[in-house]
Amino acid sequence: MDLTGKVALVTGAAQGIGRSFTEALLRHGAKVALVDLNRSIGEDCKKALDEEFGAANSLFITCNVGSEEQLKCAFKKTMDFFGSLDIVCNNAGINNENKWEQTITVNLTSVIRGTYIALEYMSRENGGKGGVIVNISSLAGLFPAAHGPVYTATKHGVVGFTRAIAATSKILGYGVRINTICPAFVDTPLLNSINHEEIMGKYYVFKDAVEKLIQHYGILE
Numbered sequence: 001m002d003l004t005g006k007v008a009l010v011t012g013a014a015q016g017i018g019r020s021f022t023e024a025l026l027r028h029g030a031k032v033a034l035v036d037l038n039r040s041i042g043e044d045c046k047k048a049l050d051e052e053f054g055a056a057n058s059l060f061i062t063c064n065v066g067s068e069e070q071l072k073c074a075f076k077k078t079m080d081f082f083g084s085l086d087i088v089c090n091n092a093g094i095n096n097e098n099k100w101e102q103t104i105t106v107n108l109t110s111v112i113r114g115t116y117i118a119l120e121y122m123s124r125e126n127g128g129k130g131g132v133i134v135n136i137s138s139l140a141g142l143f144p145a146a147h148g149p150v151y152t153a154t155k156h157g158v159v160g161f162t163r164a165i166a167a168t169s170k171i172l173g174y175g176v177r178i179n180t181i182c183p184a185f186v187d188t189p190l191l192n193s194i195n196h197e198e199i200m201g202k203y204y205v206f207k208d209a210v211e212k213l214i215q216h217y218g219i220l221e
């Protein structure tokens with residue numbers, strides 16, 4: 001797949017799955033805006049990518065995707081810097097059953113908002129040239145995880161929203177392909193959240209059950 005000339009925006013790009021998406025996009029020739037809350041790991045990540053892919057091919061933008069203003073600003077900066085937008089990956093996510101309202105904001109609201117902003121730029125309805133949106137859900141978007149009811153709710157929400165808006169895009173001729181991905185366990189810092197009682201709250205008691213699930217499904221690199 002040759003993505004030369006394409007511009008992508010990835011949220012939660014500084015580490016984990018988002019960083020892997022970013023590297024894959026750069027490897028295939030795209031230019032990428034790395035959008036992340038964490039400035040320190042974001043800048044380290046950008047520095048490492050510059051060495052491999054060249055500094056002109058990526059842009060790091062500090063942004064809390066939970067803020068409407070900051071997310072809109074991140075899209076605008078990407079357009080101003082690279083001049084177009086073809087691929088958006090709404091990937092940023094957290095697991096925090098104690099701060100469950102924040103989990104909904106980051107995992108679901110920002111994915112919906114990120115999709116709508118992306119469509120403003122890319123949909124043929126708005127004079128855009130079409131493109132691709134990928135929203136990151138989880139196996140917990142397809143099956144209930146007793147160990148994380150709100151995490152599960154947000155990921156089911158991402159699946160439902162993405163399936164519906166993909167159908168809308170097709171019917172109304174937006175020219176934008178919209179998909180969701182539902183990975184099982186992946187070896188990233190997020191996985192470590194299950195070891196923290198202050199994050200898991202009362203669901204911390206399921207720690208051993210989650211470990212068994214991890215053994216059952218394995219851990220993706």
Ligand SMILES: NC(=O)C1=CN([C@@H]2O[C@H](COP(=O)(O)OP(=O)(O)OC[C@H]3O[C@@H](n4cnc5c(N)ncnc54)[C@H](O)[C@@H]3O)[C@@H](O)[C@H]2O)C=CC1
Pocket residue numbers: 011012013014015016017018035036037038063064065066091092093094106136137138139182183184185186187188189190191
């Ligand atoms: N690690 C896993 O086992 C799985 C993860 N996922 C999903 O994949 C996505 C990425 O997860 P991981 O790479 O594992 O997590 P991670 O914790 O390794 O990386 C998440 C990145 O998102 C950023 N982020 C968090 N909140 C943010 C915010 N409000 N604004 C901007 N950036 C923010 C973090 O700074 C971090 O760089 C998430 O949506 C997660 O739910 C899905 C299935 C399995």
Ligand SMILES: CCCCC/C=C\C=C\C(=O)C/C=C\C/C=C\CCCC(=O)O
Pocket residue numbers: 095137138139140143144145147148151183184185186190191192193194210213
């Ligand atoms: C699942 C509780 C929260 C764990 C948060 C840490 C990592 C996140 C991983 C995932 O997003 C996806 C992994 C698996 C989903 C878990 C369970 C689904 C239930 C499947 C089953 O019962 O067989």
